[in-house]
Amino acid sequence: MAKKGVPLSEMATSDTHGEDSPYFVGWKVYDEDPYDAASNPSGVIQMGLAENQVSFDLLEDYLEQHPQEFGWGCGVSSFRENALFQDYHGLKTFTRAVALFMEQIRGGRTQFDPQHIVLTAGATAANELLSFILADPGDGLLIPTPYYPGFDRDLRWRTGVNIIPVHCNSSNGFRITLRALEDACAGAESIKVRVKGLLLTNPSNPLGTAITRPVLEEILDFVAQKDIHLISDEIYSGSVFSSDEFVSMAEIVGARGHEERERVHIVYSLSKDLGLPGYRVGMIYSYNNEVVTTARRMSSFTLVSSQTQKMLASLLSDKEFTENYLRTNRERLKKRYEFVVEGLSNAGIRCLQGNAGLFCWMNLGELLEEPTVEGELSLWNLILHEAKLNISPGSSCHCLEAGWFRVCFANMSQQTLEVALMRMKDFTEKMKAKQMISSL
Amino acid sequence: MVKGAESCVPLSEVATSNTHGEDSAYFAGWKAYDEDPYDAASNPAGVIQMGLAENQVSFDLLEKYLDQHPGASGWGCGISGFRENALFQDYHGLQTFRQEMATFMEQIREGRATFDPERIVLTAGATAANELLTFILADPGDCLLIPTPYYPGFDRDLRWRTGVRIIPVHCSSSNGFQVTLQALEDAYVKAEGMKIRVRGLLLTNPSNPLGTAITRHVLEEVLDFVTQKDIHLISDEIYSGSVFSSDEFVSVAEIVEARGYKDCDRVHIVYSLSKDLGLPGFRVGAIYSYNDRVVTAARRMSSFTLVSSQTQRMLASMLADREFTENYLKTNRERLKNRHDFITEGLKNAGIECLPGNAGLFCWMNLAPLLEEPTKEGELRLWSLIVHEAKLNISPGSSCHCSEAGWFRVCFANMSQQTLEVALRRIKDFMKNMKAKQEK
Numbered sequence: 051m052a053k054k055g056v057p058l059s060e061m062a063t064s065d066t067h068g069e070d071s072p073y074f075v076g077w078k079v080y081d082e083d084p085y086d087a088a089s090n091p092s093g094v095i096q097m098g099l100a101e102n103q104v105s106f107d108l109l110e111d112y113l114e115q116h117p118q119e120f121g122w123g124c125g126v127s128s129f130r131e132n133a134l135f136q137d138y139h140g141l142k143t144f145t146r147a148v149a150l151f152m153e154q155i156r157g158g159r160t161q162f163d164p165q166h167i168v169l170t171a172g173a174t175a176a177n178e179l180l181s182f183i184l185a186d187p188g189d190g191l192l193i194p195t196p197y198y199p200g201f202d203r204d205l206r207w208r209t210g211v212n213i214i215p216v217h218c219n220s221s222n223g224f225r226i227t228l229r230a231l232e233d234a235c236a237g238a239e240s241i242k243v244r245v246k247g248l249l250l251t252n253p254s255n256p257l258g259t260a261i262t263r264p265v266l267e268e269i270l271d272f273v274a275q276k277d278i279h280l281i282s283d284e285i286y287s288g289s290v291f292s293s294d295e296f297v298s299m300a301e302i303v304g305a306r307g308h309e310e311r312e313r314v315h316i317v318y319s320l321s322k323d324l325g326l327p328g329y330r331v332g333m334i335y336s337y338n339n340e341v342v343t344t345a346r347r348m349s350s351f352t353l354v355s356s357q358t359q360k361m362l363a364s365l366l367s368d369k370e371f372t373e374n375y376l377r378t379n380r381e382r383l384k385k386r387y388e389f390v391v392e393g394l395s396n397a398g399i400r401c402l403q404g405n406a407g408l409f410c411w412m413n414l415g416e417l418l419e420e421p422t423v424e425g426e427l428s429l430w431n432l433i434l435h436e437a438k439l440n441i442s443p444g445s446s447c448h449c450l451e452a453g454w455f456r457v458c459f460a461n462m463s464q465q466t467l468e469v470a471l472m473r474m475k476d477f478t479e480k481m482k483a484k485q486m487i488s489s490l
Numbered sequence: 491m492v493k494g495a496e497s498c499v500p501l502s503e504v505a506t507s508n509t510h511g512e513d514s515a516y517f518a519g520w521k522a523y524d525e526d527p528y529d530a531a532s533n534p535a536g537v538i539q540m541g542l543a544e545n546q547v548s549f550d551l552l553e554k555y556l557d558q559h560p561g562a563s564g565w566g567c568g569i570s571g572f573r574e575n576a577l578f579q580d581y582h583g584l585q586t587f588r589q590e591m592a593t594f595m596e597q598i599r600e601g602r603a604t605f606d607p608e609r610i611v612l613t614a615g616a617t618a619a620n621e622l623l624t625f626i627l628a629d630p631g632d633c634l635l636i637p638t639p640y641y642p643g644f645d646r647d648l649r650w651r652t653g654v655r656i657i658p659v660h661c662s663s664s665n666g667f668q669v670t671l672q673a674l675e676d677a678y679v680k681a682e683g684m685k686i687r688v689r690g691l692l693l694t695n696p697s698n699p700l701g702t703a704i705t706r707h708v709l710e711e712v713l714d715f716v717t718q719k720d721i722h723l724i725s726d727e728i729y730s731g732s733v734f735s736s737d738e739f740v741s742v743a744e745i746v747e748a749r750g751y752k753d754c755d756r757v758h759i760v761y762s763l764s765k766d767l768g769l770p771g772f773r774v775g776a777i778y779s780y781n782d783r784v785v786t787a788a789r790r791m792s793s794f795t796l797v798s799s800q801t802q803r804m805l806a807s808m809l810a811d812r813e814f815t816e817n818y819l820k821t822n823r824e825r826l827k828n829r830h831d832f833i834t835e836g837l838k839n840a841g842i843e844c845l846p847g848n849a850g851l852f853c854w855m856n857l858a859p860l861l862e863e864p865t866k867e868g869e870l871r872l873w874s875l876i877v878h879e880a881k882l883n884i885s886p887g888s889s890c891h892c893s894e895a896g897w898f899r900v901c902f903a904n905m906s907q908q909t910l911e912v913a914l915r916r917i918k919d920f921m922k923n924m925k926a927k928q929e930k
Contacts, residue, residue: 055781056722056756059689062626062787069790106573113572129556130549135771136615136764171614171773172579175794182651183505208625208651208791246502279499313499321579328578328799330614340501347510348651351618355798356771 066207072427073098073199076440085438087465095470098440100255100408101461102289102325104386105379109325112371116364128360135356138349140169144359147366148333152318154372155288160300162335168345169359171330173285173319174204175352177249180315180334181209183344184279185246190214190238191281192248194226196411196447196454198255205249214238214245217450220413223402224257226250226265231272247279247313248272253286253296256447256456257411258387258404260290263297270302270310279313288323288376290406291384303337311337320362322408323379329358383408383460386467390459393471397478408460415453417481426452437477439470509650515870516541516642519883528881530908538913541883543698543851544904545732545768547829548822552768555814562807571803578799581792583612587802590809591776595761597815598731603743605778611788612802614773616728616762618795620647620692623758623777626787627722628654628689634724635659635677635691637669639854639890639897641698648692657681657688660893663856666845667700669693669708674715690722690756691715696729696739699890699899700854701830701847703733706740713745713757722756731766731819733849734827746780755781763805765851766822772801826851826903829910833902836914840921851903858896860924869895880920882913 068074076098085093135141142164149162170176185191187210193201194216205211216234218224231248238245250269253260273280282299290296303311316335321327331354336342366372390410391401402411418425423445430443433455444454459467511517519541528536556562578584585607592605613619628634630653636644637659648654659677661667674691681688693712696703704712716723725742733739746754759778764770774797779785809815830853834844837855845854861868866888873886876898887897902910 055783056720058783058787059626059629059632061629062783067787067790101577103573103577106576109576110572129553130546133549133552133769133771134544134546136773171795171798172793178794183501186502186504189502203793208794246500277499309498326576328576330579330796330798338499340505344501344505344510347512350646351621351651352614352795353773355614355773355801357801357804358798361800 061208064207066203068199068203071199071446072430072443073446076430076434076442079434080440083438085466085469087469091469092438094434094438094440095466095473096440096461097458097470098442098456099461100322100458101327102322102379102383102408103462104382104460105375106325108371108375108378109365112365112368132356132360136353138346138353140167140354141356141359141363143367144363145169147363148318150369151366151372152287152335154369154376155293155323156296156298156300157293160298160304162300166335166337166342168334168336168342168349169354170332170334170349171352171354172321172327173283173317173332174200175349176317176319176332176334177201177204177281177283178209179345179348179352180281180317180341181205181211182348183341184281184315185209185211187211188243189246190243192216192231192234192238192245194218194230194250194254196224196256196444196449198251199442199446201249211246212243214243215448216248219451220402220454223259224254224411226261226269228268228272231269235276245276245278247281249281249283250299251283251286252299253284253290253406255286255407256409256442256444257402258407258409259402260296260406263302266297266299266302270299270306270314273313274310279315281315281317283317285317285319285322286407287318288379289383289408291380291387292405293376293380295405300335313338315341324375329362330354331358331362386459389464390457390467390471393468394457394474397471397475398482399474399478409456409458412455412457413453414455415451417478417485418453421452423452429453430455433477437473439473439477504651507650509646511642511646514642514889515873515886516889519873519877519885522877523883526881528909528912530912534912535881537877537881537883538909538916539883539904540901540913541885541899542904543765543901544770545765545822545826545851546905547825547903548818549768551814551818551821552808555808555811559807559811562804575799575803579796581789581796583610583797584799584802584806586810587806588612590806591761594809594815595730595778597819598736598766599739599741599744600736603741603747605743609778609780609785611777611779611785611792612797613775613777613792614795614797615764615770616726616760616775617643617647618792619760619762619775619777620644620724620726621652622788622791622795623724623760623784624648624652624654625791626784627724627758628652629687630654632687632689633657633681635674635681635688637661637673637693639667639699639887639892641694642885642889644692654689655686657686658891658893659691663845663894663897666702667697667854669704669712671711671715674712678719688719688721690724692724692726693742694726694729695742696733696849698729698850699852699885699887700845701850701852702845703739703849706745709740709742709745713742713749716756717753720756722758724758724760726760728760728762728765729850730761731822732826732851734823734830735848736819736823738848743778751780755784757781758784767818772805773797774801774805829902832907833900833910833914837900837917840914840918841925842917842921852899852901855898855900856896857898858894860921860928861896864895866895872896873898876920880916882916
């Protein structure tokens with residue numbers, strides 16, 4: 051490998067893809083030694099992957115009862131039309147079904163017009179598309195911390211847009227405050243970065259909490275006053291344990307005027323609520339016609355397979371199925387969450403009080419040798435290599451307080467979760483014993 | 491939805507530019523068709539769409555396969571594979587599917603080239619593949635050289651979000667629009683003169699819109715040229731399965747292998763199932779690169795444009811059936827050839843000459859004798875007449891950046907034989923009327 055080779059672009063050689071971070075190192079360690087109850091019981095348990103596997107049986111039952119919806123039925127006459135369909139407006143039956151599903155999730159408290167839906171291959175693509183459309187290279191998007199590590203790549207890599215963190219802390223349960231928003235804006239101004247928008251994740255990843263109505267109202271006022279955009283990533287909206295505890299930005303917008311509505315864009319996906327990340331179904335819902343038109347054109351680079359659209363249109367149009375699914379899924383996630391929090395509590399570990407999502411946000415501050423990123427990463431390393439648990443360190447989510455970790459609980463069986471909790475208990479017991487000895 | 495209202499909240503430069511290309515003649519013709527589409531029964535005087543390069547001639551073969559293998563598209567009698575497939579979002583792509591894509595590409599080239607599945611990166615369509623390569627091989631402000639005439643979509647796909655430019659390599663009818671060393675050198679020098687860094691050359695082989703396979707001699711010359719200039723070569727081979735006589739297609743992969751893989755890290759091939767298999771709705775594209783760093787970067791970047799795991803699985807099944815694929819490729823070629831011969835004969839009867847073609851879903855016809863003036867304006871006026879009087883949507887050469895006025899691309903594989911006959915009759919009548927007018 052003596053020769054350097056034909057040069058690639060700056061983008062290709064930059065590390066903004068983010069794969070050199072601890073977040074991915076943990077995945078690698080898991081990949082090399084994955085837990086399996088039977089064949090590898092001492093392997094690493096993957097608790098760093100926010101996937102929803104608790105409700106698959108419901109989907110499988112549906113498939114078994116409706117086999118014709120997943121092939122092309124007894125006559126394959128619709129195959130041809132479907133295979134040719136590459137219109138970036140998306141399959142009408144599908145966008146309609148998705149709009150209805152989103153309304154169901156919000157208990158009918160909002161209405162979604164299918165014509166404002168732009169489909170993309172996953173929420174990853176939806177967020178990047180909005181970044182391209184709302185901001186120019188060098189501009190900034192405000193994002194409350196802690197946030198999903200993937201945003202560093204999704205919003206910045208190919209767009210050249212910057213992320214300006216809006217720092218939240220545990221003193222008020224990591225809620226977003228006006229003060230934090232103003233500070234972030236001032237910070238951007240001082241480095242001469244033009245802020246173009248604010249991106250919320252509601253419910254929050256990694257916090258596992260739904261944002262409250264007063265905070266949402268405050269945020270919409272803030273973005274209107276600053277004349278910037280608001281992206282509300284609501285991909286976990288169907289995973290709020292009590293459906294009436296979720297307030298969508300769509301509900302807030304309903305009572306507002308045109309000028310405020312125009313700056314609001316919602317991102318959704320079927321990857322989390324329905325547990326179908328492989329199918330690549332994401333979308334942008336924008337109240338802004340120009341954004342809808344532009345996003346639609348840009349979605350040419352990231353269309354959803356027409357085969358997948360057709361199948362899911364069927365599934366999502368079945369109201370009985372979706373009502374039951376949403377209700378059952380919420381109950382099961384709630385149970386899992388309570389089980390994990392209880393188990394962690396028994397191990398002497400406290401979690402942020404959560405009410406949504408596929409993970410909980412736990413505090414291991416007491417176990418740190420030093421309250422720094424380095425201290426957190428040494429602890430994380432220990433947990434990965436000794437307790438054999440891959441969890442996500444708060445620093446990879448840009449959390450300013452050291453010692454917080456995100457623990458996923460919906461991507462494994464109940465039995466595996468029990469094993470994980472047992473390991474966590476053993477680990478903390480050992481750590482506390484060590485601490486006691488060294489303090490003697 | 492308020493039509494055409496401009497957003498009061500500013501959008502980015504990328505969003506407001508017109509590089510999406512939809513204001514061009516190419517799309518105006520589509521619009522005329524959309525508003526008045528031909529239907530043999532319900533709208534026999536409507537516009538016939540001859541501007542869409544789709545392959546509908548071999549659908550019956552796919553339909554027959556699905557009829558005989560219902561398990562391929564559903565999940566069969568056991569749905570055990572459903573869960574695993576629905577969760578699969580690994581950007582490496584389904585191993586089985588990559589394997590089958592590699593083998594299919596080898597079959598198309600009749601074993602004259604080999605493809606390593608580990609070098610295949612899947613993307614949601616060739617549109618995404620071409621854009622990805624542009625992001626990876628060139629920086630904003632750099633350029634790619636592209637021989638004219640070329641596919642109008644490249645103006646958007648390669649330039650819009652990337653900020654990369656296109657410098658045309660002008661080809662002329664004097665030698666059947668073949669790419670010459672002189673034309674390549676001229677384009678390169680022009681870029682240099684404009685202080686634009688040339689990063690690569692993009693070929694489409696077989697060519698869209700010419701409908702011709704590039705000869706071995708020209709490919710060798712092209713490969714020498716890019717090597718000498720130390721730039722990349724992208725070979726878009728999405729029509730490779732649509733060469734009428736399989737031995738008339740020479741892939742750049744064959745040249746690379748014949749050279750013992752020397753200096754091949756600059757060569758990248760794009761493929762898709764949209765044209766050969768007629769499945770544009772399923773969004774299946776691929777990059778094949780001989781460059782490890784490009785494969786790695788492309789794989790990471792494909793996160794924004796993954797292929798639905800449901801679709802990968804179904805097609806892996808289908809493509810694994812060698813009997814099916816062999817028969818499909820053979821039959822598809824024959825039918826395309828028949829269509830091609832039929833249309834060129836029909837055009838000849840109408841007094842129209844076409845470039846001798848041996849591939850693709852279209853032919854390149856010369857209407858220069860009908861032009862009032864041999865200019866782009868003259869061509870567009872003639873095109874307008876054809877769209878509105880003959881009611882045929884064909885593609886004007888100027889939208890393909892052809893430097894000679896009067897050439898048009900006419901698609902023949904996206905309609906039934908009957909519709910093609912109607913179209914040819916209309917062309918004949920139109921020619922008669924035009925000649926009568928000219929004589930006056």
